[in-house]
Amino acid sequence: MLAKRIIPCLDIDDNRVKKGVNFVNLSDVGDPAVIAAEYERQGADELVFLDITATNQKRSTMIDVVENVSRQVFMPLTVGGGIRDVQDMQKLLKAGADKISLNSAAVANPQLIQAGAQKFGNQCIVVAIDVKKDQKTGQKMVYTHGGKQSTELDAIEWAKTAVTLGAGELLITSMDKDGTKSGFDLELYQEMAAAVDVPIIASGGAGKITDFIDVFKKAPVDGALAASVFHFGELTIPQVKGKLAAAGVNVR
Numbered sequence: 669m670l671a672k673r674i675i676p677c678l679d680i681d682d683n684r685v686k687k688g689v690n691f692v693n694l695s696d697v698g699d700p701a702v703i704a705a706e707y708e709r710q711g712a713d714e715l716v717f718l719d720i721t722a723t724n725q726k727r728s729t730m731i732d733v734v735e736n737v738s739r740q741v742f743m744p745l746t747v748g749g750g751i752r753d754v755q756d757m758q759k760l761l762k763a764g765a766d767k768i769s770l771n772s773a774a775v776a777n778p779q780l781i782q783a784g785a786q787k788f789g790n791q792c793i794v795v796a797i798d799v800k801k802d803q804k805t806g807q808k809m810v811y812t813h814g815g816k817q818s819t820e821l822d823a824i825e826w827a828k829t830a831v832t833l834g835a836g837e838l839l840i841t842s843m844d845k846d847g848t849k850s851g852f853d854l855e856l857y858q859e860m861a862a863a864v865d866v867p868i869i870a871s872g873g874a875g876k877i878t879d880f881i882d883v884f885k886k887a888p889v890d891g892a893l894a895a896s897v898f899h900f901g902e903l904t905i906p907q908v909k910g911k912l913a914a915a916g917v918n919v920r
Contacts, residue, residue: 671920672884672912673713673891674905675869676898678703680719680749683733685899700733703899705740710905712743713920716839716869716893718769718796719749731763738764746794746839754783761788769839771796772812775819775826778833785834794869795835799823799856800843808856815843823856824863831864838864839893842872847896849875857887869893877903877911884917 678685678700685700704715717737719730734747747760748769757768768788774781774795784793798811800818810821827838840860842853852873860868867890870883874894883892897903909919 670890671713671918672889673869674880674908674912674919675714675716675891675893676703676707676712676905677716677718677871677893677895678737679895680717680730680733683730698899701736701740704737707898707905708741708743711909711920712905714744714746714891715741716746716769717748717765719747731759734760734763734765748794748796751780753780754787757784757788761792767792767794767837769794769796770835771798772817774830775810775812775821778829781830781833781835785836790834790836793835794837794839795827795830796839796841797823797827797830798841798843799853808859811843815846824859827860827864831866835866837867837869837890839869839871841893845873846871848873849879849896851875851879852883852887852892854883854887857883857889861888867891877908880908880912881915881917884912885915 680700685698685703707715738745744766746767746769747765748771751757751770751773760768768784781793798815799808800811802809808823810819810823810826812819842856845853850873852870857870869891870889871893874897880892883889912919
């Protein structure tokens with residue numbers, strides 16, 4: 669059985685790491701390269717780097733920040749935000765990214781998933797899906813542009829489409845749980861895992877060590893992503909991995 673992955677996330681805005689709650693009210697956390705180096709020291713399995721304002725500002729992901737971060741870390745680096753075409757992917761991979769994360773651009777142009785997978789391989793293409801539950805119908809809907817724009821897409825169906833087009837991994841964020849530290853959305857990940865056969869990274873809601881244990885024990889996800897609890901020193905990666913191992917979860 670593959671080891672489960674613990675993955676910090678750096679949300680970047682104006683060359684700084686930011687963090688909010690439910691995708692709003694962002695506060696400054698620090699310098700991306702410094703924070704990345706600390707996660708490298710703690711033994712993170714991967715690092716996700718998301719330029720959270722690139723799409724809304726209609727600009728490309730900051731290549732220089734990616735280069736600075738990639739020089740600090742040896743773990744795999746997934747980068748997303750503002751990617752519009754295969755050429756943007758190529759630039760980021762050249763700058764030090766190991767995987768490309770597509771979100772809003774993939775919704776706008778699903779063939780971008782296929783184009784990236786064909787050129788760089790399925791293992792290189794991560795489709796990130798921001799999910800919010802409709803309060804009236806209970807349907808899990810896809811949001812884009814950093815959670816600011818609603819779509820008519822059902823999240824489970826979109827996940828199936830993304831995998832069919834060539835996504836090698838899915839990064840699923842529960843917007844309802846984001847930054848709340850109230851635990852991962854287990855129902856969402858159980859449904860996603862039943863619908864697709866690629867690795868799933870769970871994101872949104874990590875607040876305590878038992879949340880990590882629950883998501884790995886109760887949902888067939890391959891990685892758990894967190895930001896606030898790691899950024900603000902509430903938990904360390906060695907602490908989380910130690911408790912996971914003690915609970916019988918296979919970690920690196």
